[in-house]
Amino acid sequence: MHSSLPYFAISRRSFLKTTSAAAVFAASPFARAARSPASERITVGIIGWGMQGPNNTRGFLAQPDCQVVAACDLDPKKLAAAAGTINTHYGNTDCKAYHDYREMIARDDIDAIMIAIPDHWHAIVATEATRRKKDIYGEKPLAKTIAEQQAIVRAVEQSKIIWQTGSWQRSVANFHKAAEIVRNGLIGTVTHVEVGLPGGHHDFPGTLPAFDKRLAALGGKLPSPAEIVPGTPAWDLAVTAPPEGFDYDLWLGPSKMEPYIDVRVYQNWRWNSNTGGGQLLDWIGHHGDIAHWGLGFDLSGPSEVEAFGNFPPANAIWNTATKYTVECTYRKEVTGYANDVTMTIAGGSSAIPMGTKWIGSDGWVWVDRSGLDASNPEWLKGDTLPDNLRKVRLIESHQHQRNFLDSVKSRTPTITPVEVAHHSTIPGHLGLISMLVGRRLHWDVKKEQILNDPEASALLTRPYRAPWKLSA
Numbered sequence: 001m002h003s004s005l006p007y008f009a010i011s012r013r014s015f016l017k018t019t020s021a022a023a024v025f026a027a028s029p030f031a032r033a034a035r036s037p038a039s040e041r042i043t044v045g046i047i048g049w050g051m052q053g054p055n056n057t058r059g060f061l062a063q064p065d066c067q068v069v070a071a072c073d074l075d076p077k078k079l080a081a082a083a084g085t086i087n088t089h090y091g092n093t094d095c096k097a098y099h100d101y102r103e104m105i106a107r108d109d110i111d112a113i114m115i116a117i118p119d120h121w122h123a124i125v126a127t128e129a130t131r132r133k134k135d136i137y138g139e140k141p142l143a144k145t146i147a148e149q150q151a152i153v154r155a156v157e158q159s160k161i162i163w164q165t166g167s168w169q170r171s172v173a174n175f176h177k178a179a180e181i182v183r184n185g186l187i188g189t190v191t192h193v194e195v196g197l198p199g200g201h202h203d204f205p206g207t208l209p210a211f212d213k214r215l216a217a218l219g220g221k222l223p224s225p226a227e228i229v230p231g232t233p234a235w236d237l238a239v240t241a242p243p244e245g246f247d248y249d250l251w252l253g254p255s256k257m258e259p260y261i262d263v264r265v266y267q268n269w270r271w272n273s274n275t276g277g278g279q280l281l282d283w284i285g286h287h288g289d290i291a292h293w294g295l296g297f298d299l300s301g302p303s304e305v306e307a308f309g310n311f312p313p314a315n316a317i318w319n320t321a322t323k324y325t326v327e328c329t330y331r332k333e334v335t336g337y338a339n340d341v342t343m344t345i346a347g348g349s350s351a352i353p354m355g356t357k358w359i360g361s362d363g364w365v366w367v368d369r370s371g372l373d374a375s376n377p378e379w380l381k382g383d384t385l386p387d388n389l390r391k392v393r394l395i396e397s398h399q400h401q402r403n404f405l406d407s408v409k410s411r412t413p414t415i416t417p418v419e420v421a422h423h424s425t426i427p428g429h430l431g432l433i434s435m436l437v438g439r440r441l442h443w444d445v446k447k448e449q450i451l452n453d454p455e456a457s458a459l460l461t462r463p464y465r466a467p468w469k470l471s472a
């Protein structure tokens with residue numbers, strides 16, 4: 001908090017106890033007008049300057065009532081780029097750079113933080129930040145395991161901080177409209193939902209060509225990272241020393257120590273189960289989140305989950321499922337819905353296209369980043385449904401970072417609060433566990449426990465490498 005700039009400092013802290021003053025401020029026409037005085041800006045620290053961190057940060061930089069005052073990335077090159085971009089934007093040198101997130105979070109003059117680091121780090125950083133009473137904009141999926149997600153939910157609830165998840169599709173008109181069509185019963189009662197996600201592995205950072213060049217020494221057909229396992233000449237060429245100045249030990253954090261292989265670090269950490277959850281966990285917080293939104297299952301979940309996947313060898317460089325199908329059953333006794341609802345989550349399926357499709361007794365709706373479609377073309381006209389059809393109105397947000405900042409001021413929930421992110425991703429986590437143990441899981445939605453299956457239950461959590469532990 002700015003000690004010399006008391007207005008917002010004092011009011012934000014008091015917002016934790018009372019919401020009325022905050023609500024007045026958020027509603028004020030001045031809240032969105034020209035740049036707020038420095039003393040009234042929400043101060044933000046950002047953690048992670050990889051693929052998503054810069055996108056989120058640009059969203060914050062565009063807002064007149066916040067100031068990004070600190071940047072953290074354990075990679076010195078990324079950190080320099082982060083601080084450089086932020087300082088250039090403001091035309092000053094005020095944004096301070098941090099290698100260690102703990103130092104940044106310890107600052108009292110930072111109100112909120114943005115976390116865009118790999119999934120294996122989410123829970124540790126988020127729980128530490130709640131302990132420091134920071135409001136948090138945190139990336140999806142909420143965490144790497146269900147147990148870590150539960151710890152984050154508990155920590156957020158106890159500390160009464162504001163949480164926004166990076167499931168930004170909720171702030172996009174097409175997704176909002178699709179969910180409202182379903183929630184307003186226009187397709188009747190939903191019986192089935194299809195959630196189409198990508199399959200395979202994608203070389204996001206484009207590090208594969210250089211990797212292949214290294215392997216070319218082997219001659220013959222080059223193996224892919226999904227085929228390379230320890231004890232082979234390809235593995236020996238794949239393993240290198242980490243780049244100069246890159247703190248690989250810190251990057252691995254709580255995950256198991258493994259040799260450094262460049263194609264499983266930046267962005268491609270998604271394709272190794274030590275750090276990520278493959279396409280399923282990368283996308284469940286988007287299209288799975290939208291599926292729940294339309295159904296009104298934001299705080300509910302499936303009672304049964306059965307999944308099948310094609311996996312590379314477990315010790316391959318990229319070892320996450322390349323193709324998968326997760327079948328979920330939502331029981332009406334649990335959800336309170338009119339009937340049971342089944343949901344198929346498919347990755348890399350030619351039968352189920354990308355996006356979310358709800359199928360009901362009287363029609364269907366499909367939505368994806370590429371468009372919106374429905375059984376009745378009338379519903380597609382205009383940005384929103386006509387007023388007479390909008391008996392249920394879902395919370396509206398047109399910009400995800402803006403929605404977070406508004407909530408920070410008003411102390412009211414964001415469009416994607418922590419419990420929602422937790423429930424949105426549970427079908428993905430359970431799907432992965434079902435694939436790994438090779439059988440159907442029975443899930444107690446209320447108690448959040450897998451029933452009668454100790455082997456599967458053990459996968460709700462994961463061991464941490466010392467000295468890392470959750471702050472909660």
Ligand SMILES: NC(=O)c1ccc[n+]([C@@H]2O[C@H](COP(=O)([O-])OP(=O)(O)OC[C@H]3O[C@@H](n4cnc5c(N)ncnc54)[C@H](O)[C@@H]3O)[C@@H](O)[C@H]2O)c1
Binds near residue numbers: 047141266
């Ligand atoms: N909402 C979206 O649309 C969206 C899109 C992409 C990624 N994401 C999410 O964002 C997160 C980051 O993904 P990414 O693709 O940007 O990854 P990335 O590998 O491109 O970037 C992560 C950055 O975090 C840094 N980092 C890692 N551990 C750190 C730590 N402990 N402290 C400080 N810095 C650390 C790395 O050096 C790297 O620069 C993931 O959770 C991912 O699922 C969300």
